[in-house]
Amino acid sequence: MRQRTRRGVLIGVGGVVLLAGLAAFAGRDWFGFGGAVDTGPVFTGIIDGVAVGGYDPVSYFTDGGPRRGSPEIATSYRGANWYFATEDNRDRFLADPQAYAPAYGGYCAWAVAQGNLAKGDPAYWDIVEGRLYLNYDRAVQIRWRKDIPGFIVKSEEKWPGLVKRAGGGADR
Secondary structure, eight states: OHHHHHHHHHHHHHHHHHHHHHHHHHHHHHTGGGOSOOOSOOOOTTTTOBGGGGBOTTHHHHTSSOOBOEEEEEEEETTEEEEESSHHHHHHHHHOHHHHSOGGGGBBHHHHHTTOOOBOEEEEEEEETTEEEEESSHHHHHHHHTSHHHHHHHHHHHHHHHHHHTTOOSOO
């Protein structure tokens, strides 16, 4: 009787550990390479405090590219101001900001893969598995495109350390 109880407990604990591991892995897949939660600072430039250089992050998904946002149609998220081209886009963003905010707070995705923080330029972008990635300039974007999956894996590994070095930042 005692033997069965121990075995039952061990099987139960093993099952819980297995399910927790599967849930963590599945969560990563559901949110693409960007991970379940993007944490850290948002790149806003030195002076204005505006994310994505004032471009509407939703427009990359709905219009196929960046559209200039308006300070009159704005919101605050993760310590930065975000501008939008339309009220509809702002509302979409507010409903699911992680779906539209660029990975790594809008810092250059290739630089993050190298273990560095550099500005992301809204003109040099890619959407990969439903996630927006910005890069520093055209030359960097060309390098990035040679191995996007590999650079995303490296960026995911290095981003938490960069967040700590940068002093944390943001709301999530």
